[in-house]
Structures are given as C-alpha cells and as structure tokens.
Amino acid sequence: MFGLPKRLTILPLFLLGLLAANATAQDPPSEESINYFRTNCASCHTIGGGRLTGPDLKGLAERKDREWLVKFLLDPKATLDAGDPYGQKLLSDARGVYMPPVAGMNKELANKLLNLIDAESALEKSKFSGFQISERPLTDLDIATGKALFNGQKALQEGGPACISCHTLSGLSGLGGGLLGPDLSGAYSRLEGRKALGAWLSSPPSVVMQPLYTNSPLDSEEVLALVAYLKATAGTGELEAESTSLEFTLAGIALAAGLMVLFDILWRKRFRSVRRTLLAQR
C-alpha cells in the first residue's frame, strides 16, 4: 500500500484506534490516578478490604452508573442531597457524615479514578485492599509508646512532626496540645475503631497533614501505638480549649508585666544628668 512497508501501514490504524478511545473507556490505570487514590481515598476506602470510614469500593460500577458516580465525585454533598434513594442509603450507612469535597477533582480525574477502581475490582487482591493493621491485643507498652510519639518525646522514624504540634487531647499535662487541628480525644470513636483510624493515620488525607506526611509516612508499628494511645484516652472528655486559652493568655500578660517592671528597675537611673535637664525644659 503506497509502497510503504507493511509494519508502517498498521501504525496509522493503531494511532486512529488510540484517538478513538476516550478517557471514560478502560485505559490502563495511570500512575497519577494510583498516587491520587493512595493519598486522597485510601484513608477512608478500601477496594475489597471491607468498610473503613467510607464504603468498600469493590465492584462500584455494578452499584451505580458512571454518570452518577462522576457527578458524585465532583460534588458529593449536592449529589447526596438530591434525594436519590442510593444516596440516602450511603448517607445513613455513614451515620449522616458526608464525604468531604475532594481536592483538585474534575471530570477527567473522576473518570480516571473510576477506571482505576474498576480495574482493581477485577483483581483477586487489589493493592488497595486496605492498610493491614495488626489485630493483636493492645498493651500498656503500646499506649506508652503512642503517648511518647504523640508528645514528640519519641521522634517519628520518617521525621514527620509530632501530633502535639497541632492537636490536643484530654489527659495531656500543662496547657494541652496545639489548637490548629481538631481535638483528638474523640478520634477513636469518630473513626469507629482500630482499622479505620489506622488507615487514616497511615495516609492522612487532611489538607494540612498531606504535605507533611506524604514523604514522611508513619510506619505500621507507630500507627498501632498511636491507635492504642488514642483508644486509651478516648471518651475521657474533651479538653476545654477556651479555659486553656485563657490561662495561656493570662500567663503571657503576667510575664509581660513582669518584664516591664524589670525594665523599670534596670533603667531606674534613666532620667539623671542630661536627661533630667531635658525633662525639666519641656
């Protein structure tokens, strides 16, 4: 054909075939979608590993059509509020907790993620079958290790920051932990136990934590120790953040006043000699 070698005549057909395939078709999952799922979805969902905070996504395509799923990923709350019975069921399974809006989501990414879920569902064991946290009974040593990790007395192996920088917890000494993030006293019960909390800790999806822990993840022993500590302190009542803020503010004011007195004493001779003359002339 046109004097071209046979192999080259096949090439345009192959390229045409590639062009014809659109993003919604079953392309092999891209590295981008795998990384995205790992960072943003795996902390609440497994594929074939059972429910965490969110439902198991194995066989998702059989539950709802692609159009609805894309719409859901683009705006989870609006889609659930639209009154669809399946949406209502999802909401009641999640005890009324909506899936949070997903960072950087668009139609193309949604399709890529759904392709990935379909491909992983077809496998006997998906690489997202869930964070495997040990089932062994939690010991006092685990709790003590968890406490040391939380407070920063024991550094995290990969160099991630200690929890206390941003989170407080009941039972912490002094004025408690940081107030940038939520109080973690109820985290164990909020996330419904070891498995889901472990998955959350193994790849935290929060926008503040993500840049900090993506390259410095917690290892499985650290996750277990923190789960043990959060379980041990769960339900002992949340700290009253306002009262600790007040104590902190008063301590700051007291120290500032003390420093002013110190200045006055240190410079008690400040108005002698030339300065006294200047003051008198004013």
Add this chain to the structure above:
Amino acid sequence: MTNYFWFGVFPYISLVVFFLATIRRYRTESFSYSSLSSQFLENEQHFWASVPFHYGILTVLGGHILAFLCPQMILGWNAVAARLIALEVTGLAVAILTLVGLINIVIRRLRFPKARRVTTAGDWFIYGGLLVQVVTGIGISINHGWGSSWFATSLTPWLWTLVKFNPDVSYITPMPLMVKAHIINAFLIILVFPFTRLVHILVVPNPYLWRKTQVVIWNWDRNRIRKSN
C-alpha cells in the same frame, strides 16, 4: 489561584521591591537612612514606648528567624511539654510587650505636639501595618497554638520552597484566615520597608555593642553659657 498569588507571587514582588528600593535609597539619599529619633522632643513617655517595643519585636523576629533556619531544633525543644509551654508563654509575653510599646508610640506621637509635628504619613502607615501584624500575631498565638511547633512543620517548608524559587502554596492553603492575613501583612511591610523609617534596622550601629566605652562629659561652664544667653 488567589492563594498562589499571595503566597507564591506576592512574596517575590515584595522582596524585589525591597532590595532594589533599599539599594537605590542608600545610594541616592544615604543620609535619610535613619529613624529620625524624636527622643530629644519628648523623653519621658518615650521610654515606655521604645524600650518594650524594641525588646519585644526583636525577640519575636528572632523567634521567627530561628524557626525558619532551625525548625528541628525548635521541634526538639518543644518535645517536652514544659519547655513548649515556656517557649509559647515567652513568645506571647514579648508579643504583648511589642503591642504595649507600639500603642505607647502611637499615643505619644498623638499627645505631644512636637513629636506629632515630626511624624510623617509614612510613619503613620508603618505604625498601622505593625499594629495589624502584632494583633494578628497575638490572635494566632492564643487561638491557634502551638505556633512555634506548626510554624516549624508547615510554614518553614513553604518558606524554603520560596527560597528555592519553586513555591508550594499547598502548605498555606488550608491555614486559618488569621495566619494568612499575618503572612500577607508581613510581606506588605517588607514591600514598604525601603520607603519608611524602618530602614534604620539596616544601619543599627552594632559596633556600639563591643567598642570601648566613651564617656561624654561637659567641658564648659554651664552657668556661664546660660548667663550669656
């Protein structure tokens, strides 16, 4: 997009203006490099304005620079709860000193006609900017503690991405509004720095700290001079 402008672009605009305008002012108006002290015009309240303000702001600035340069050292220090609280309370106390000094500066310049006379529009602008900076700083310290730790974990990495000309605003995007306002205002102050009295920071006579003591004495008969007037 807005975040990218304020935390990925604006800092560079601010720093470029800072360097170019600072150098230009030094080359063309080197004698204007001064805070133009008004101490001679009013010396009593001046003490309660200048001293707490300067000791306060120098300590606060030092803390910020330390967290930028040695974040691991700060986190190591904060690993013991008592040390963390000592650092945070000290930080808040010096911020309150700064605020007290700044309020006294403003009151003094309004109250004493001579001091008011020499206060320029630029001075008022910088007092306003500093007031916003100190108030938001104190607000963050109280409402979003423990800043010494999360500055080291979340803001230091962002600042280093700026240094490496590859700004990553994802560290800042989720930060509370007050933190964002504090950062934007900081770069605004850096932007106007070369046009204000703040340039005196660059010409602090540091050798005074280690040079030999000089005793200044009156070498004339004061009574005689006064009588001749």
